[in-house]
Amino acid sequence: MPEDGGPVWKVGELARRTGLTVRTLHHYEQVGLLRPAARTAAGHRLYGAADVRRLYQVVALRELGLPLDVIGILLAGEADIAERLAEHLALVEQRLVRLRSLRSRLAALVATAESTGSTAPADLLGLIEEVVRMQDVINNYFSEEQLALLEERRRALGEDAIAAAEAEWPELIAKVQAEMDAGTDPADPRVRALAGRWMGLLEAFHGGDDGLRESLFTMYAENSEQINRDSGGPSPDMIAYISRANAAD
Structure with missing residues (x-):
């Protein structure tokens, strides 16, 4: 059992709670990013609160586009959870701004097209620009x-x-x-x-x-x-x- 005596999760429970797959959690263990705090007598993995905090840092750093080997180096230096949360929040807010901007532009163009049957070239140029910006969003995921x-x-x-x-x-x-x-x-x-x-x-x-x-x-x-x-x-x-x-x- 974890030394802090807090709540624990088996690998299947942790996967369901986080939306990750069991295979992903096993992979993180294989590459040394996340090791279970303890095991049951039958050998089942048990993860504690400290493991959850570390897992969040792995997920947040992956979302920021870092490969797993670099994440391992960062976590070996005791990456700060507050800093990771702040970076994650900034990234999500950036994506929201872009998505809302594109949605507003598309809604306006749909209304114009439905009422007039056409759209002005300048409007389409603006939409193209917005779509190109959305490519940056994709690059944030992949x-x-x-x-x-x-x-x-x-x-x-x-x-x-x-x-x-x-x-x-x-x-x-x-x-x-x-x-x-x-x-x-x-x-x-x-x-x-x-x-x-x-x-x-x-x-x-x-x-x-x-x-x-x-x-x-x-x-x-x-x-x-x-x-x-x-x-x-x-x-x-x-x-x-x-x-x-x-x-x-």
Whole structure:
């Protein structure tokens, strides 16, 4: 048990509470970033409050775009939690400003297009500028190495496979929504099968790379409402439902 005698979490519980995967937590342990404070007699990992604080620093530094080896060096120097929180807050506020600006511009252009049937070139130029700025937001979620890896995966998969996966998402989302509406337990075999396919489609995106998976989940978590509104993506409740189905293994 942790020396402070405080609350403890098993690896599965910690994964559910944080939204990370068990595999990611194991990976952090393998590279020396997060080691469980103790183990049960049966060998199950136990994480304490100090581990949670360290895990937050790892997640915050990853979001700031730092690779895991650099994070390890920083944490070896006892990185300050207050400083990490302040940096994280500044990054989130920066993203919010950009998203709100783009949303306002798009809403104004939609209203103009609906009322007049056209938009002025100057307005479109402004929108292009805003979209280009949004690329900076993407760069905040994915490092240059990750973007290069995504491009490699895109070429390896081929446009046909990518198009097929994109076309499957709406049907899969509709099936999951139907089970949610019916009140089906996430542990039901039907839901678990849907969750398995869900994770398979995500796997096609991140290829099992822990960093890409985390960046994808973080980007969605912080922009879920816009993604849902603009492209019919899954709601946060649906993501939680699928997570419970996967945890039922």
